[in-house]
Amino acid sequence: MNEAVSERHHDIVIIGGGAGGLAVAASLYKRRSDLDIAIVEPARDHYYQPGWTLVGGGVFTAEQTRRSMQSLMPAFVTWHQTAAEQLHPESRQVTLANGTTLGYTMLVIAPGLELDWQAIDGLEETLGKNGVTSNYRFDLAPYTWSLVQSMRSGKALFTQPPMPIKCAGAPQKAMYLSCYEWEKQGVLEHIDVHFCNAGGVMFGVPEFVPALNEYVQRYGVRTQFQHTLIAVDGPAQKARFRQTSDEGSKEVEMDFDMLHVVPPQRAPRLVRESSLANESGWLDLNAETLQHARFSDIFGLGDASGTGNAKTAAAVRKQAPVVADNLLAAMDGKPLPSGYLGYGACPLTVERGRVVLAEFGYAGKLQPSFPSWINQATRPTKLGWHIKAQQLPFIYWNLMLKGHEWLAKPKARV
Numbered sequence: 001m002n003e004a005v006s007e008r009h010h011d012i013v014i015i016g017g018g019a020g021g022l023a024v025a026a027s028l029y030k031r032r033s034d035l036d037i038a039i040v041e042p043a044r045d046h047y048y049q050p051g052w053t054l055v056g057g058g059v060f061t062a063e064q065t066r067r068s069m070q071s072l073m074p075a076f077v078t079w080h081q082t083a084a085e086q087l088h089p090e091s092r093q094v095t096l097a098n099g100t101t102l103g104y105t106m107l108v109i110a111p112g113l114e115l116d117w118q119a120i121d122g123l124e125e126t127l128g129k130n131g132v133t134s135n136y137r138f139d140l141a142p143y144t145w146s147l148v149q150s151m152r153s154g155k156a157l158f159t160q161p162p163m164p165i166k167c168a169g170a171p172q173k174a175m176y177l178s179c180y181e182w183e184k185q186g187v188l189e190h191i192d193v194h195f196c197n198a199g200g201v202m203f204g205v206p207e208f209v210p211a212l213n214e215y216v217q218r219y220g221v222r223t224q225f226q227h228t229l230i231a232v233d234g235p236a237q238k239a240r241f242r243q244t245s246d247e248g249s250k251e252v253e254m255d256f257d258m259l260h261v262v263p264p265q266r267a268p269r270l271v272r273e274s275s276l277a278n279e280s281g282w283l284d285l286n287a288e289t290l291q292h293a294r295f296s297d298i299f300g301l302g303d304a305s306g307t308g309n310a311k312t313a314a315a316v317r318k319q320a321p322v323v324a325d326n327l328l329a330a331m332d333g334k335p336l337p338s339g340y341l342g343y344g345a346c347p348l349t350v351e352r353g354r355v356v357l358a359e360f361g362y363a364g365k366l367q368p369s370f371p372s373w374i375n376q377a378t379r380p381t382k383l384g385w386h387i388k389a390q391q392l393p394f395i396y397w398n399l400m401l402k403g404h405e406w407l408a409k410p411k412a413r414v
Contacts, residue, residue, distance in 0.1 A: 009103035010038040017041025019316045020110030020302030026403030027324035038078040056135040056144035057177030113303040116264045126234025131258045148178045153190035154257030159229045160197040161264040166311040169346040171262045179219035180351040193221045198228040205364040215350045267304045282306030288339045310344030318343040321410045338410035347388035355384030
């Protein structure tokens, strides 16, 4: 462990300048403007990742989802534009990649997660060509739309890896928007569409499955459950899956003309190889308070967290005020006042113009933001599309990242 004297000390150090880091910094500043807050973030660009589904569906351009980190970094924080290299919770220090050691009074960990492209043999070298694409990368989402526009016949495979992943509905969102375009162009009947899911169901919250199944039938999608993508031969356009059943497992190979891949995902090395991780490698947090299970001066939020919520930007919107409330209470030696109920939202884009706005919390309990007479929570609606395509980007850039907690007031702990 690094015993060096800290070269710089801050009241609060936040690891990560993504949605979680920026949102919680703004919420903290809103509550206590005299705090010395630092954000550790090496990236030059910040992305609205929920928009990449719509880039792949021809609704947004990629550039609409990107802004410079400089334009979003608040003036009230100290920005350490480098990566966090090691966490030393016992001595309240963070070692940065540039060699600097930061001391802190309180630490917030929000580095996001890591896409493990290398876990699928042959995938990395064929991404962006040979019909292999993914909406999980900024530079590849436009290729998805290009493939959809040019495809008139053949076989299209859409894969989903084992959970947990961020935005668990995104693998099938890509499929629905592609199928809608092919249907509109009159070529869907000539395209053999397969949804190859490592899991055993279309969606983890049963209330939303009937609506999704209606679209699976409408588009003629063949569902292949318990199919985990393990290898891709891009030039030969072949994908290999591990198929599991009660009888065991076997490998099966499928040809493709288009392959939309979602890679396995894991917590960043910074978290998974630290003493702060749970047995699965995710940040070990109290699911209600978002305080670390063993270190009372550490909180976390976002995709690196080991809490049982859906990993979505909508979850971060609800988590940030809870972290801000509870961190300041812990800092003052007071009981933690606010609770996070596991809220996450997954706007399932079943067609261009209609969305099933899936909102739910821990254990799949429905948590709709609107009364049923405004939005039919388990059915596709035009309102859901308007929220997904118009309102949510505005809320993200102009409210959430700036500490305006619209529909995100923390719940008092019971």
